[in-house]
Amino acid sequence: MTAITKYLVIKRLAGDTITILAVKEYLVDNLSPSTIGHKYRISKFRVRGYVQRVMDKAKNHRVAAAIVKRVFPYVIDIDPIILRVSGKYLCLLCNQQLRHEQVEHHIRRKHKDLVQTLVSQIVSGVRKEVR
Numbered sequence: 001m002t003a004i005t006k007y008l009v010i011k012r013l014a015g016d017t018i019t020i021l022a023v024k025e026y027l028v029d030n031l032s033p034s035t036i037g038h039k040y041r042i043s044k045f046r047v048r049g050y051v052q053r054v055m056d057k058a059k060n061h062r063v064a065a066a067i068v069k070r071v072f073p074y075v076i077d078i079d080p081i082i083l084r085v086s087g088k089y090l091c092l093l094c095n096q097q098l099r100h101e102q103v104e105h106h107i108r109r110k111h112k113d114l115v116q117t118l119v120s121q122i123v124s125g126v127r128k129e130v131r
């Protein structure tokens with residue numbers, strides 16, 4: 001659960017909400033990759049790619065779906081720290097300008113503590129619910 005949560009938290013902090021919605025709508029709402037792709041104007045292969053990244057971190061489809069379903073409301077509640085300004089990306093926490101391909105690396109490296117805190121808050125929140 002931690003690995004999937006971390007993946008989704010980093011996507012959300014990066015402002016990449018489409019990836020999170022695509023994964024959730026595929027695994028939880030059982031929409032097809034082409035329906036999701038059409039909705040967000042991305043290819044169905046990209047949708048499959050996003051889902052695969054999550055599936056790699058779980059034992060099977062059912063487990064992945066259960067985790068994403070539980071974690072989704074918490075993840076979507078996080079405020080992104082990356083703002084997209086005319087094709088460039090600005091980190092609101094350290095005011096650094098980034099290129100698109102640097103964004104996730106930046107979050108992982110410079111805001112590791114924030115990611116860690118959010119992930120453990122979400123994981124313990126979900127575990128409390130389940131009990």
Ligand SMILES: [Zn+2]
Pocket residue numbers: 091092093094095096106110111
């Ligand atoms: Zn930063």
